Amino acid sequence: MTASQSDQHGEPVSMALLGQRTPALPVAWTDKDVMLYALSVGASQDDPFADLALTTENSRDTALAVLPSFLTVMRTGGRPAAVDRIRTDSLLHAEQHIEILAPIPPSGEGSAWVEVTAVLDKGTGALVTSTTTFQRPDGTVFARSSGTLFVRGAGGFGGPRGTSATPAMPERAPDARVVHRTRPDQALLYRLNGDRNPLHSDPAQARLQGFERPILHGLCTFGFACRGLVTGAAGGDPARLRAMGGRFVKPVFPGEALATEIWQDQPGEVRFRVVDASGAPVFDRGSARIAPA
Structure with missing residues:
Protein backbone atom coordinates (compact mmCIF):
# COMPACT_ATOMS: atom_id res chain seq x y z
CA MET A 1 0.00 0.00 0.00
CA GLY A 153 -16.33 -1.73 8.96
CA ALA A 154 -13.26 -2.44 11.10
CA GLY A 155 -14.36 -5.72 12.72
CA GLY A 156 -13.24 -9.23 11.98
CA PHE A 157 -9.64 -8.85 13.20
CA GLY A 158 -9.95 -11.62 15.78
CA GLY A 159 -10.11 -9.54 18.96
CA PRO A 160 -12.37 -10.17 21.96
CA ARG A 161 -16.02 -9.33 21.46
CA GLY A 162 -16.63 -8.11 24.98
CA THR A 163 -19.94 -8.13 26.78
CA SER A 164 -23.24 -6.34 26.24
CA ALA A 165 -24.31 -6.69 29.85
CA THR A 166 -25.25 -3.03 30.45
CA PRO A 167 -28.83 -3.23 31.74
CA ALA A 168 -31.67 -1.40 30.03
CA MET A 169 -33.53 1.34 31.86
CA PRO A 170 -36.29 0.28 34.31
CA GLU A 171 -39.80 0.04 32.90
CA ARG A 172 -41.28 2.12 35.74
CA ALA A 173 -41.53 5.89 35.71
CA PRO A 174 -38.29 7.70 36.58
CA ASP A 175 -37.76 8.89 40.15
CA ALA A 176 -36.67 12.31 38.84
CA ARG A 177 -36.92 14.08 35.50
CA VAL A 178 -35.01 17.28 34.73
CA VAL A 179 -35.78 19.18 31.52
CA HIS A 180 -33.40 21.62 29.86
CA ARG A 181 -33.82 23.36 26.51
CA THR A 182 -30.80 23.81 24.30
CA ARG A 183 -30.34 27.12 22.49
CA PRO A 184 -30.50 27.36 18.68
CA ASP A 185 -26.88 28.56 18.81
CA GLN A 186 -25.78 26.03 21.44
CA ALA A 187 -23.20 24.36 19.21
CA LEU A 188 -21.67 27.74 18.26
CA LEU A 189 -21.15 28.46 21.96
CA TYR A 190 -19.95 24.97 22.86
CA ARG A 191 -17.34 24.89 20.07
CA LEU A 192 -15.43 27.66 21.91
CA ASN A 193 -14.28 24.92 24.32
CA GLY A 194 -12.06 23.62 21.51
CA ASP A 195 -14.00 21.28 19.21
CA ARG A 196 -14.22 23.28 15.96
CA ASN A 197 -15.52 20.39 13.79
CA PRO A 198 -17.61 22.13 11.06
CA LEU A 199 -20.26 19.41 11.34
CA HIS A 200 -21.52 21.45 14.30
CA SER A 201 -21.39 24.89 12.70
CA ASP A 202 -21.39 24.76 8.88
CA PRO A 203 -24.73 23.90 7.20
CA ALA A 204 -22.97 22.83 4.00
CA GLN A 205 -20.71 20.40 5.84
CA ALA A 206 -23.65 19.02 7.82
CA ARG A 207 -25.54 18.31 4.57
CA LEU A 208 -22.48 16.57 3.12
CA GLN A 209 -22.56 14.25 6.14
CA GLY A 210 -26.26 13.50 5.79
CA PHE A 211 -27.82 15.96 8.25
CA GLU A 212 -30.37 18.64 7.40
CA ARG A 213 -28.43 21.14 9.52
CA PRO A 214 -25.54 21.17 12.02
CA ILE A 215 -25.93 18.84 14.98
CA LEU A 216 -24.99 19.39 18.60
CA HIS A 217 -21.68 18.01 19.85
CA GLY A 218 -22.23 14.69 21.62
CA LEU A 219 -20.15 15.91 24.54
CA CYS A 220 -22.42 18.96 24.82
CA THR A 221 -25.34 16.56 25.29
CA PHE A 222 -23.17 14.78 27.88
CA GLY A 223 -22.75 18.10 29.69
CA PHE A 224 -26.51 18.63 29.75
CA ALA A 225 -26.85 15.13 31.21
CA CYS A 226 -24.31 16.08 33.88
CA ARG A 227 -26.36 19.14 34.82
CA GLY A 228 -29.48 16.99 34.96
CA LEU A 229 -27.80 14.54 37.33
CA VAL A 230 -26.47 17.32 39.55
CA THR A 231 -29.99 18.74 39.86
CA GLY A 232 -32.00 15.51 39.95
CA ALA A 233 -29.70 13.17 41.91
CA ALA A 234 -26.97 15.18 43.68
CA GLY A 235 -29.11 17.83 45.36
CA GLY A 236 -27.60 20.61 43.27
CA ASP A 237 -24.05 19.92 44.48
CA PRO A 238 -21.65 19.12 41.59
CA ALA A 239 -19.05 17.75 44.02
CA ARG A 240 -21.36 14.85 44.93
CA LEU A 241 -21.36 13.50 41.35
CA ARG A 242 -18.38 11.13 41.37
CA ALA A 243 -18.89 9.16 38.14
CA MET A 244 -21.20 9.01 35.13
CA GLY A 245 -21.28 7.36 31.74
CA GLY A 246 -23.40 5.79 29.04
CA ARG A 247 -24.01 5.46 25.29
CA PHE A 248 -24.73 7.99 22.56
CA VAL A 249 -27.60 6.69 20.45
CA LYS A 250 -29.12 9.62 18.51
CA PRO A 251 -27.93 13.06 17.34
CA VAL A 252 -29.42 16.22 18.83
CA PHE A 253 -30.19 19.40 16.90
CA PRO A 254 -29.53 22.72 18.67
CA GLY A 255 -32.78 24.17 19.98
CA GLU A 256 -34.24 20.84 21.06
CA ALA A 257 -35.39 20.20 24.62
CA LEU A 258 -33.60 17.44 26.51
CA ALA A 259 -34.90 15.58 29.56
CA THR A 260 -32.62 13.67 31.91
CA GLU A 261 -34.60 10.78 33.42
CA ILE A 262 -33.16 9.28 36.61
CA TRP A 263 -33.85 6.05 38.49
CA GLN A 264 -32.52 5.33 41.98
CA ASP A 265 -30.85 1.91 41.95
CA GLN A 266 -29.45 1.71 45.46
CA PRO A 267 -27.88 4.22 47.83
CA GLY A 268 -25.25 6.17 45.93
CA GLU A 269 -26.04 4.67 42.53
CA VAL A 270 -28.49 5.78 39.84
CA ARG A 271 -29.31 4.88 36.28
CA PHE A 272 -30.26 7.56 33.77
CA ARG A 273 -30.90 8.43 30.17
CA VAL A 274 -31.47 11.60 28.15
CA VAL A 275 -34.47 11.80 25.83
CA ASP A 276 -35.60 14.37 23.28
CA ALA A 277 -39.05 15.98 23.07
CA SER A 278 -40.46 12.90 21.29
CA GLY A 279 -39.29 10.66 24.13
CA ALA A 280 -36.59 9.01 22.00
CA PRO A 281 -33.32 8.36 23.88
CA VAL A 282 -30.32 10.37 22.69
CA PHE A 283 -28.00 9.16 25.49
CA ASP A 284 -28.93 5.79 26.97
CA ARG A 285 -28.04 3.09 29.47
CA GLY A 286 -26.39 5.60 31.74
CA SER A 287 -25.16 4.98 35.25
CA ALA A 288 -23.82 7.39 37.84
CA ARG A 289 -22.34 7.34 41.32
CA ILE A 290 -23.44 9.95 43.86
CA ALA A 291 -21.62 10.67 47.15
CA PRO A 292 -23.62 11.17 50.35
CA ALA A 293 -24.64 14.72 51.19
Missing part, protein backbone atom coordinates in the same frame (compact mmCIF):
# COMPACT_ATOMS: atom_id res chain seq x y z
CA THR A 2 1.37 3.43 -0.89
CA ALA A 3 1.49 6.35 1.52
CA SER A 4 -1.34 8.06 -0.36
CA GLN A 5 -3.51 4.94 -0.12
CA SER A 6 -2.80 4.69 3.60
CA ASP A 7 -3.85 8.32 4.04
CA GLN A 8 -7.06 7.68 2.11
CA HIS A 9 -8.12 4.47 3.83
CA GLY A 10 -6.61 4.91 7.27
CA GLU A 11 -4.90 2.33 9.40
CA PRO A 12 -6.73 -0.93 10.24
CA VAL A 13 -7.87 -1.67 13.77
CA SER A 14 -5.98 -4.46 15.52
CA MET A 15 -5.06 -5.55 19.03
CA ALA A 16 -1.76 -3.70 18.52
CA LEU A 17 -3.68 -0.56 19.53
CA LEU A 18 -4.21 -1.84 23.08
CA GLY A 19 -1.87 -0.14 25.53
CA GLN A 20 -0.76 2.57 23.12
CA ARG A 21 -0.39 5.82 25.08
CA THR A 22 0.77 9.37 24.88
CA PRO A 23 3.43 10.84 27.16
CA ALA A 24 2.23 12.74 30.21
CA LEU A 25 1.76 16.33 29.07
CA PRO A 26 1.00 19.51 31.03
CA VAL A 27 -2.65 20.43 31.52
CA ALA A 28 -3.96 23.67 33.01
CA TRP A 29 -7.29 25.43 33.33
CA THR A 30 -8.63 28.72 34.69
CA ASP A 31 -11.89 29.89 36.21
CA LYS A 32 -12.73 31.43 32.83
CA ASP A 33 -12.51 27.98 31.21
CA VAL A 34 -14.77 26.54 33.91
CA MET A 35 -17.40 29.27 33.56
CA LEU A 36 -17.38 29.22 29.74
CA TYR A 37 -17.91 25.46 29.82
CA ALA A 38 -20.86 25.76 32.22
CA LEU A 39 -22.50 28.39 30.02
CA SER A 40 -21.86 26.26 26.92
CA VAL A 41 -23.85 23.36 28.41
CA GLY A 42 -26.81 25.55 29.34
CA ALA A 43 -26.11 26.83 32.85
CA SER A 44 -28.16 30.00 33.59
CA GLN A 45 -30.09 29.80 30.31
CA ASP A 46 -33.49 29.45 31.98
CA ASP A 47 -32.72 31.83 34.85
CA PRO A 48 -29.62 34.06 34.70
CA PHE A 49 -29.21 33.92 38.48
CA ALA A 50 -30.03 30.25 39.12
CA ASP A 51 -26.55 28.85 38.48
CA LEU A 52 -24.22 31.50 39.89
CA ALA A 53 -22.09 28.79 41.52
CA LEU A 54 -21.25 27.55 38.03
CA THR A 55 -21.11 30.85 36.13
CA THR A 56 -19.56 33.49 38.44
CA GLU A 57 -16.43 33.70 40.58
CA ASN A 58 -17.32 36.78 42.65
CA SER A 59 -20.92 36.38 43.84
CA ARG A 60 -21.35 37.02 47.54
CA ASP A 61 -21.42 33.83 49.67
CA THR A 62 -21.19 31.69 46.50
CA ALA A 63 -18.04 29.75 45.66
CA LEU A 64 -17.36 28.82 42.04
CA ALA A 65 -17.92 25.09 41.45
CA VAL A 66 -16.82 22.85 38.57
CA LEU A 67 -19.23 20.64 36.63
CA PRO A 68 -17.59 17.19 36.60
CA SER A 69 -18.16 16.87 32.84
CA PHE A 70 -15.70 19.75 32.40
CA LEU A 71 -13.12 16.95 32.27
CA THR A 72 -14.20 16.19 28.69
CA VAL A 73 -12.89 19.53 27.40
CA MET A 74 -9.65 19.82 29.36
CA ARG A 75 -6.87 19.96 26.78
CA THR A 76 -4.55 16.97 26.97
CA GLY A 77 -2.51 16.97 23.75
CA GLY A 78 -4.61 14.47 21.82
CA ARG A 79 -4.92 10.69 21.48
CA PRO A 80 -2.20 8.14 20.75
CA ALA A 81 -0.95 8.51 17.18
CA ALA A 82 -2.16 5.02 16.25
CA VAL A 83 -5.76 6.03 17.06
CA ASP A 84 -5.48 9.25 15.06
CA ARG A 85 -4.41 7.23 12.03
CA ILE A 86 -7.81 5.47 11.90
CA ARG A 87 -9.86 6.94 9.06
CA THR A 88 -11.92 9.72 10.65
CA ASP A 89 -15.02 9.37 8.46
CA SER A 90 -15.47 5.83 9.80
CA LEU A 91 -15.63 6.91 13.46
CA LEU A 92 -18.67 7.37 15.69
CA HIS A 93 -18.50 8.51 19.30
CA ALA A 94 -20.22 5.56 20.99
CA GLU A 95 -19.74 6.01 24.75
CA GLN A 96 -18.39 8.46 27.31
CA HIS A 97 -17.53 7.90 30.97
CA ILE A 98 -15.94 10.07 33.65
CA GLU A 99 -14.73 9.35 37.18
CA ILE A 100 -13.78 11.98 39.74
CA LEU A 101 -11.42 10.73 42.45
CA ALA A 102 -10.69 14.06 44.17
CA PRO A 103 -12.25 17.55 43.96
CA ILE A 104 -11.50 19.55 40.80
CA PRO A 105 -10.57 23.14 41.76
CA PRO A 106 -11.89 26.06 39.67
CA SER A 107 -8.35 26.66 38.42
CA GLY A 108 -5.33 24.43 38.48
CA GLU A 109 -2.63 22.57 36.66
CA GLY A 110 -1.13 19.13 36.44
CA SER A 111 -0.52 16.59 33.73
CA ALA A 112 -2.48 14.02 31.75
CA TRP A 113 -1.89 11.10 29.43
CA VAL A 114 -4.16 9.11 27.12
CA GLU A 115 -4.02 5.31 26.83
CA VAL A 116 -5.99 2.84 24.70
CA THR A 117 -7.61 0.69 27.39
CA ALA A 118 -9.94 -1.54 25.33
CA VAL A 119 -10.18 -2.83 21.76
CA LEU A 120 -13.22 -4.97 20.96
CA ASP A 121 -14.17 -6.79 17.76
CA LYS A 122 -17.90 -6.40 17.14
CA GLY A 123 -17.93 -8.09 13.73
CA THR A 124 -19.36 -5.22 11.68
CA GLY A 125 -17.07 -2.79 13.43
CA ALA A 126 -14.68 -2.26 16.32
CA LEU A 127 -14.87 -0.43 19.64
CA VAL A 128 -11.74 1.45 20.72
CA THR A 129 -11.67 3.03 24.19
CA SER A 130 -9.15 5.73 25.09
CA THR A 131 -8.82 6.76 28.73
CA THR A 132 -7.35 10.09 29.84
CA THR A 133 -5.83 10.07 33.32
CA PHE A 134 -5.38 13.41 35.09
CA GLN A 135 -2.90 13.94 37.91
CA ARG A 136 -1.86 16.81 40.13
CA PRO A 137 1.71 18.16 40.22
CA ASP A 138 2.40 15.90 43.23
CA GLY A 139 1.45 12.83 41.16
CA THR A 140 -1.97 12.22 42.75
CA VAL A 141 -4.50 11.00 40.17
CA PHE A 142 -7.67 13.07 40.53
CA ALA A 143 -9.86 12.03 37.57
CA ARG A 144 -10.28 9.83 34.52
CA SER A 145 -12.27 10.36 31.33
CA SER A 146 -12.90 7.53 28.86
CA GLY A 147 -14.30 7.88 25.34
CA THR A 148 -15.20 4.92 23.14
CA LEU A 149 -15.16 5.13 19.35
CA PHE A 150 -17.10 2.76 17.10
CA VAL A 151 -15.07 2.19 13.93
CA ARG A 152 -17.42 1.18 11.12
